[in-house]
Amino acid sequence: MSRREQLGQVLRFALVGVVxxxxxxxxxxxxxxxxxYFAAYTAAFVLAMVGSFFMNTYFTYRTRPTWKKFLLFPLTNVTNYVVQSAxxxxxxxxxxxxxRIAPLVAALAAIPFTFLLSRRILVPGAARDAGPEPARSGPSRL
Structure with missing residues (x-):
């Protein structure tokens, strides 16, 4: 994946976060x-997380949703919460x-972690693509 494509994903991820x-x-x-209020908060949180899953699947990473991805996606919210809290x-x-300022700075600091985890969950092979090319043995497959 080129740097331009990665930058596009980051910008789309940020836009999805704002929306x-x-x-x-x-x-x-x-x-x-x-x-x-707490029932409203919880319901809004769950609905927004489902919306975030579909926006990130289709718009940010341009991949197909699956039940496995859907069930793993809440891990991004847990990660976001832990990083922001710490x-x-x-x-x-x-x-x-x-x-009054610290939560905003902490939220900004959490974005790279959340982005990388959501990419790993939603994009097949993202972890492999981010690292060095693995050594191949035998004939390569297309």
């Missing part, structure tokens, strides 16, 4: 009007960053 965040928030506000703690506790 997904807006979708989540709109769903939350809509559902919160008629259900308790980053938030480090930025506030160790770096002394303002608690």
């Amino acid at each position: 997904n965040t807006g979708t989540f928030y709109a769903l939350y506000l809509l559902m919160h009007a008629w259900m308790p 980053g938030l703690y480090a930025l506030v506790s160790w770096a002394g960053l303002d608690t």
Whole structure:
């Protein structure tokens, strides 16, 4: 994969993140009007994650969705949460960053991790393509 293609994936991933965040928030506000806030939050989170799966599958990575990918995709959200939480703690506790700014910085720092994991889950052979070419023995297959 060329650098241009990789950059395109990163930009599409960022765009999906912006759209997904807006979708989540709109769903939350809509559902919160008629259900308790935590139920609205949870429902909006799940619906936004399903939407994120399909947007990333079709738009970001241009691959086909499968049940296996769908079931593995929540790992990207867990990774995002862990990286953001650790980053938030480090930025506030160790770096002394303002608690109003630190979550935004931590979220930005989590993007590469989330991108790489989502790519690995959604794109067949992505891990193989990212590393050095494996040594081949015998005739190559096309």
